[in-house]
Amino acid sequence: MKNRLKVLRAERNWTQAQLADALDVSRQTVNAIETGKFDPSLPLAFRAARLFDLHIEEIFHDPALDQDGSNLATEIKKDTHV
Amino acid sequence: MNQRKPPENGYQSRIRTNVIRLFYWNGAWAAATLLMALGPKFLWNKALVLTLLTIGLDLAVGVGMILANKKYVMELDELQRKVFLNALAITVGVGLIASPPLSVLDAYHVIHFHANLGLLIILMSLTFLVSLLYGTWRYR
Numbered sequence: 001m002k003n004r005l006k007v008l009r010a011e012r013n014w015t016q017a018q019l020a021d022a023l024d025v026s027r028q029t030v031n032a033i034e035t036g037k038f039d040p041s042l043p044l045a046f047r048a049a050r051l052f053d054l055h056i057e058e059i060f061h062d063p064a065l066d067q068d069g070s071n072l073a074t075e076i077k078k079d080t081h082v
Numbered sequence: 083m084n085q086r087k088p089p090e091n092g093y094q095s096r097i098r099t100n101v102i103r104l105f106y107w108n109g110a111w112a113a114a115t116l117l118m119a120l121g122p123k124f125l126w127n128k129a130l131v132l133t134l135l136t137i138g139l140d141l142a143v144g145v146g147m148i149l150a151n152k153k154y155v156m157e158l159d160e161l162q163r164k165v166f167l168n169a170l171a172i173t174v175g176v177g178l179i180a181s182p183p184l185s186v187l188d189a190y191h192v193i194h195f196h197a198n199l200g201l202l203i204i205l206m207s208l209t210f211l212v213s214l215l216y217g218t219w220r221y222r
Contacts (some may be wrong), residue, residue: 024093025159033219038161 003060006034008052023047091158093170100154100182164218173210180205 009019011034016034020027023044040048040060049056085122118136126132144173153165188197195201 021093026093026097026162028218028221029159029161032161037221038164041160044160 001039001060002036002063003033005030005048005059008054008059009034019051022051097154100150100157102123104147104150104154107150108142110138111143111147114143153156161221165214165221169213169215172213173206176209177202177206 005019014022017027018032020030023030024047025044029038029040029055033040045056046058048059052059114136118133118140122128122133157164158166181216184193184197185199187193
């Protein structure tokens with residue numbers, strides 16, 4: 001899963017330690033999420049969304065959906081029109 | 083650009099407190115085990131009542147150590163808990179698969195030392211330590 005955590009953190013001039021403290025996790029966990037080595041649980045993703053005042057999908061997104069998402073959306077549209 | 087500081091809640095200080103608590107419980111358990119193992123021979127000349135009392139003390143402190151360990155694991159964040167559980171799974175696996183070959187090697191005098199429970203505890207402790215360090219390094 002890809003995420004914009006590093007960008008959002010940099011925009012606010014926060015250190016990884018500060019973000020970790022705000023999310024109630026270790027700095028190692030923030031680093032692992034930012035580098036894509038670890039995918040957060042849904043509760044942690046919600047906490048991040050609340051902290052940055054964004055929707056979850058504005059922070060985290062599935063790379064597979066980037067490629068197939070448009071096709072999938074078209075198929076769903078077709079199905080609903082039938 | 084928003085430069086406000088995020089709210090703080092002290093995950094690190096909470097974990098530090100738990101680690102210190104765990105350290106004291108581990109130390110107390112090691113001391114109680116040592117007393118239970120050496121006391122009958124060197125301190126009270128195998129007096130049954132004192133031996134039974136130290137066994138009871140060792141078990142009680144052991145339960146305290148388990149509870150402190152449980153509290154520590156439950157308060158870890160999800161990544162740290164994953165690393166801890168992976169290390170634990172590897173340790174249990176190594177302990178399980180190493181025991182029968184060790185006892186066979188001991189029974190047929192292939193190894194020149196006695197494969198007792200202490201050896202297994204040392205093996206499992208080292209496995210846990212290495213697995214934990216590897217997991218921490220992997221997600222650093």
